[in-house]
Amino acid sequence: MNPYLPFPVRIDEINIATEDKSLKTFKFIFLNKDDETKFAYQAGQFAELSIPGKGEIPIGIASSPVEKGFVTFTVNRAGLVTTHLHKMKVGDIMGIRGPLGNCYPWEMLEGKNILIIGGGFAFTTLRSSIIYLLHPDNRSKFGDINVVYGARSPGMLLYREELSEWEKRDDINMHITVDGTDDPDWKYNVGFVPTIVEQKAPNGDADTYAIICGPPIMIKFTQPVLEKLGYDHDHIIMSLENRMKCGIGMCGRCNIGKELVCKDGPVFTLNQINQTPREY
Amino acid sequence: MTGYIAKIKKISKQILDEGTVDMVIGFRKGTLALMNEPCFAKTSKAVDDFVWDGNCGINLANYLTSRKEKIGIIAKGCDSRNIITHIIENKIDRDQLFIIGVPCKGMLDRHLLSAKFPDEILNVSESEDAVIIKGADYEETLPRKEVLQENCSVCIHRNPVIYDELAADLVEEQADLDRFEAVRKIEALNAEDKWQYFEDLLATCIRCYACRNACPLCYCPTCFVDESKPQWVGKGQDTTDIRTFHFLRAFHDAGRCTDCGACVRACPMGIDVRMFTKKLEKDCFESFGWEAGLSLDARPPLDTFNPDDPNDFIL
Amino acid sequence: MKVIKIDKKEWTSGIEQVKNAYRVFGPIKEENKEFSAFKELGKGVTPDLSATDTRLSPKGIIFPQSEAMFEFTTDSTSDDCNLMNVPEKDYSPRAIVGIRPYDAAAFTLVKKNFDTPEYRDNYWVDAYDACTFIGLAVSSPSILDFSTSTKSGPFDETGLDVLLCDLDDHFLAKVISEKGETFLKAAGFTNIADEKDVQKIDILKKEAEDKIQSRVFFDKIQSYSILDIYEANFWEDISFACINCGTCTYVCPTCWCFDIQDEMQGKTGQRFKNWDSCMFPLFTLHTTGHNPRGTKLQRVRQRFMHKLKYFLDKYNDGIMCVGCGRCIRFCPVNIDIRRVCDTMNSFEPAK
Numbered sequence: 001m002n003p004y005l006p007f008p009v010r011i012d013e014i015n016i017a018t019e020d021k022s023l024k025t026f027k028f029i030f031l032n033k034d035d036e037t038k039f040a041y042q043a044g045q046f047a048e049l050s051i052p053g054k055g056e057i058p059i060g061i062a063s064s065p066v067e068k069g070f071v072t073f074t075v076n077r078a079g080l081v082t083t084h085l086h087k088m089k090v091g092d093i094m095g096i097r098g099p100l101g102n103c104y105p106w107e108m109l110e111g112k113n114i115l116i117i118g119g120g121f122a123f124t125t126l127r128s129s130i131i132y133l134l135h136p137d138n139r140s141k142f143g144d145i146n147v148v149y150g151a152r153s154p155g156m157l158l159y160r161e162e163l164s165e166w167e168k169r170d171d172i173n174m175h176i177t178v179d180g181t182d183d184p185d186w187k188y189n190v191g192f193v194p195t196i197v198e199q200k201a202p203n204g205d206a207d208t209y210a211i212i213c214g215p216p217i218m219i220k221f222t223q224p225v226l227e228k229l230g231y232d233h234d235h236i237i238m239s240l241e242n243r244m245k246c247g248i249g250m251c252g253r254c255n256i257g258k259e260l261v262c263k264d265g266p267v268f269t270l271n272q273i274n275q276t277p278r279e280y
Numbered sequence: 281m282t283g284y285i286a287k288i289k290k291i292s293k294q295i296l297d298e299g300t301v302d303m304v305i306g307f308r309k310g311t312l313a314l315m316n317e318p319c320f321a322k323t324s325k326a327v328d329d330f331v332w333d334g335n336c337g338i339n340l341a342n343y344l345t346s347r348k349e350k351i352g353i354i355a356k357g358c359d360s361r362n363i364i365t366h367i368i369e370n371k372i373d374r375d376q377l378f379i380i381g382v383p384c385k386g387m388l389d390r391h392l393l394s395a396k397f398p399d400e401i402l403n404v405s406e407s408e409d410a411v412i413i414k415g416a417d418y419e420e421t422l423p424r425k426e427v428l429q430e431n432c433s434v435c436i437h438r439n440p441v442i443y444d445e446l447a448a449d450l451v452e453e454q455a456d457l458d459r460f461e462a463v464r465k466i467e468a469l470n471a472e473d474k475w476q477y478f479e480d481l482l483a484t485c486i487r488c489y490a491c492r493n494a495c496p497l498c499y500c501p502t503c504f505v506d507e508s509k510p511q512w513v514g515k516g517q518d519t520t521d522i523r524t525f526h527f528l529r530a531f532h533d534a535g536r537c538t539d540c541g542a543c544v545r546a547c548p549m550g551i552d553v554r555m556f557t558k559k560l561e562k563d564c565f566e567s568f569g570w571e572a573g574l575s576l577d578a579r580p581p582l583d584t585f586n587p588d589d590p591n592d593f594i595l
Numbered sequence: 596m597k598v599i600k601i602d603k604k605e606w607t608s609g610i611e612q613v614k615n616a617y618r619v620f621g622p623i624k625e626e627n628k629e630f631s632a633f634k635e636l637g638k639g640v641t642p643d644l645s646a647t648d649t650r651l652s653p654k655g656i657i658f659p660q661s662e663a664m665f666e667f668t669t670d671s672t673s674d675d676c677n678l679m680n681v682p683e684k685d686y687s688p689r690a691i692v693g694i695r696p697y698d699a700a701a702f703t704l705v706k707k708n709f710d711t712p713e714y715r716d717n718y719w720v721d722a723y724d725a726c727t728f729i730g731l732a733v734s735s736p737s738i739l740d741f742s743t744s745t746k747s748g749p750f751d752e753t754g755l756d757v758l759l760c761d762l763d764d765h766f767l768a769k770v771i772s773e774k775g776e777t778f779l780k781a782a783g784f785t786n787i788a789d790e791k792d793v794q795k796i797d798i799l800k801k802e803a804e805d806k807i808q809s810r811v812f813f814d815k816i817q818s819y820s821i822l823d824i825y826e827a828n829f830w831e832d833i834s835f836a837c838i839n840c841g842t843c844t845y846v847c848p849t850c851w852c853f854d855i856q857d858e859m860q861g862k863t864g865q866r867f868k869n870w871d872s873c874m875f876p877l878f879t880l881h882t883t884g885h886n887p888r889g890t891k892l893q894r895v896r897q898r899f900m901h902k903l904k905y906f907l908d909k910y911n912d913g914i915m916c917v918g919c920g921r922c923i924r925f926c927p928v929n930i931d932i933r934r935v936c937d938t939m940n941s942f943e944p945a946k
Contacts, residue, residue, distance in 0.1 A: 001717075003714045004718075005679055008677075052678075052864060053857050053859045055856065079508075080508055093678065241881070242879070242887065245853070245854055246853075248714040248716075249711065249713075249714065250716055250851070251853050252708075252901075253873070253878050255897075255901070255905070256887075257821045257900075258821065258905035258909045263713070277822065277825045277900075279879075280887050311923065312738070312924065312929065315929040317929040317930065318835065319836060320832075320835055338836075338927070394629075395629035400738055402738070484625075486660065486841075488845050488872075489841060490838065490840035490927050492840075493839055494927055506876075515854060515856045515867075515869050516660075517660050518661075518858075545927065546840065546927030546928075547927075550628075
């Protein structure tokens with residue numbers, strides 16, 4: 001099998017994900033039904049979105065393995081490939097190569113409490129994780145689930161309909177926050193993610209793991225808060241980003257020391273990251 | 281010229297010890313013949329590693345770009361001209377620099393010598409007018425002027441044009457040279473032969489960018505070949521892309537190139553990339569009477585507009 | 596062990612004959628150039644085995660500097676619009692004649708990267724599998740050759756199918772693999788050498804190895820932690836002269852890093868795999884403008900750490916270097932991997 005050959009997909013649906021239109025969620029259908037089976041993935045993995053003539057871009061998978069018949073990616077318009085992707089239309093053909101990388105350590109997390117911390121548009125694989133955790137087949141396998149998710153403003157929160165559904169459930173504790181808002185009807189938190197973590201998150205113990213995905217600045221200020229709450233570095237799980245091309249551990253650019261972010265990661269414990277040069 | 285080193289070391293130690301500078305940039309002995317390695321000294325002890333001979337052809341002005349320290353720098357004629365260009369282009373402040381001027385008698389052509397002696401050269405020693413090349417089972421003495429880099433043999437600015445202290449007495453400048461003979465030969469070719477000449481010249485280019493990166497002028501934060509939005513040049517080995525890189529780079533150096541030869545010296549494939557820049561140097565000289573890096577007070581011709589500027593190149 | 600004796604008078608005709616069954620690559624001196632390079636040899640062209648070591652290693656024969664992985668059209672009226680097609684590739688038998696043992700050993704190191712339990716880079720592996728490696732022993736190692744310090748050496752057989760030893764009027768061809776035997780048969784080289792000849796190979800090997808003066812040691816590097824060496828204070832000194840060109844990585848037979856680029860001409864395009872270099876800032880630049888290896892020091896450190904520490908730790912099978920000395924010879928500013936390796940090996944971590 002050619003590891004560089006993308007599965008052909010058709011864009012089935014495009015939704016604007018944030019009020020500033022900088023993020024869109026793309027729903028893809030595999031042109032060949034068999035490819036969907038080959039693309040069996042787990043929450044936390046990513047794929048290369050491939051646009052002929054423009055190139056490829058690694059993006060976390062936003063849909064969840066328990067959702068069948070399609071895959072979704074929420075994409076920020078930033079570089080050459082993503083800018084072009086934002087101009088594409090429903091029905092257009094492109095490619096997806098993956099799934100790539102490891103996933104959050106679901107087997108190890110069974111029976112554990114999980115604290116999910118997300119910021120901005122890095123919430124995609126966390127959305128995938130929450131859908132996975134809340135699925136009736138899975139929910140009983142895990143302990144308490146807490147989610148702290150923040151964005152600049154209410155309109156910049158991803159998956160707003162799902163967020164409000166999760167708010168209503170009693171098997172997941174949502175702590176949604178925004179940096180600031182002038183909306184008088186805003187009924188959730190106001191404040192930066194680290195602050196809300198400090199106020200709302202459960203204390204760390206042997207059976208509680210934190211999963212963090214967000215911008216570097218959020219991670220930087222959340223880490224000491226988690227330490228204060230008693231989370232050991234091997235109980236803090238992070239997903240890293242680096243410039244990537246091949247996604248299969250061969251092209252040589254995404255390494256942090258001897259670990260390859262694309263293949264050995266992107267998910268690492270803080271304990272593992274501490275032992276690498278932090279070149280990400 | 282090999283006798284300069286004692287004075288170079290003395291000045292370097294003095295300016296470090298007195299705190300005039302934070303570091304001095306010079307050369308240390310290379311691990312193979314015809315090569316020295318640019319290095320820095322932050323203590324007078326480190327200055328002991330400095331060397332000076334005909335293998336210091338890398339242009340040290342290249343190491344000044346956007347540095348913040350106070351720097352002592354050893355400068356041949358060409359280095360000093362690139363230091364002036366750097367100052368004019370705001371890449372370094374005159375106040376940051378202590379320039380140790382080195383009157384130069386030309387650098388040895390490592391490509392030429394390696395080709396001339398297929399059996400490894402193990403040792404090269406120099407006197408005023410001669411170079412002694414030693415291998416495992418040979419020794420040959422050659423007149424110095426026959427083994428100089430081509431840019432050095434046509435150089436008319438051997439003495440530093442700007443300096444704070446000299447490492448030796450000024451040398452006599454070369455005169456009555458036809459500096460552009462090689463360019464004229466190519467100019468005389470018909471279009472087809474000219475094309476062929478450049479095709480052959482670039483045939484072995486591997487796009488390592490050593491020419492660009494050894495050049496003190498090539499400090500753009502993002503070189504046009506690295507630009508991705510939009511992408512100007514393909515990244516493969518297509519000959520059009522290779523030509524585009526060399527042609528545009530040369531044009532970007534027009535009116536700025538001092539013909540220091542660092543690009544040619546650096547090229548691992550021995551391509552004479554100077555043939556591009558030399559033509560533009562000639563055009564700038566003929567059209568504007570301009571030579572780069574001779575004065576802190578003059579703006580380069582492509583930086584300024586003058587109603588009398590020649591415009592006969594406009595079709 | 597089988598050794599074939601090849602009279603040099605038969606050499607040219609044998610090489611001509613073998614071209615019927617193989618695409619033959621070998622070193623030739625290029626017109627108007629002072630150096631030789633590996634090229635595919637057309638009819639009547641014999642590999643120039645007197646040519647000294649090539650500037651570029653033959654890695655491009657398996658891993659071209661620029662290789663089309665896919666072709667496609669973006670023409671929306673085409674049924675094939677935006678679908679990737681693999682262009683026709685020639686994986687018929689090929690042979691590199693005159694490859695140096697260290698360059699053949701390099702392919703076996705690079706194979707660890709391209710042929711992994713999880714993924715197989717078919718372009719590299721298919722080309723590698725199609726190739727027969729006819730090595731030429733190094734009888735006069737260059738002063739920069741430190742191959743005996745790595746897992747190679749002037750007569751090393753790693754990665755070779757045949758090892759040729761030059762004995763003036765004839766070659767002794769040591770048959771290392773079945774692939775090698777097939778090649779020699781196809782060339783019509785079948786004359787089995789006698790025992791006395793065979794013994795000569797060991798003598799020559801010893802002589803060549805003894806000529807190598809250049810050595811590196813990396814015995815201690817593995818005992819330090821990655822972070823200890825990474826944070827050591829010698830990197831500024833090591834990296835200062837570097838101009839961040841790609842020369843060392845391009846001439847290196849073991850450097851494998853690459854880029855993936857799409858190129859269009861009108862509505863048809865190709866997706867290329869191009870050599871890339873950890874020396875280039877663009878290699879690791881994020882779209883946001885952030886660059887985890889944004890400085891020269893970080894990039895130089897990456898190159899040497901990858902070769903002399905990460906690889907060593909990851910595979911526990913030596914360094915990612917075969918001691919050919921090309922990066923030393925062609926570095927425009929004389930950064931010497933032997934010196935760097937010594938610095939790393941003799942480093943004293945802060946207690």
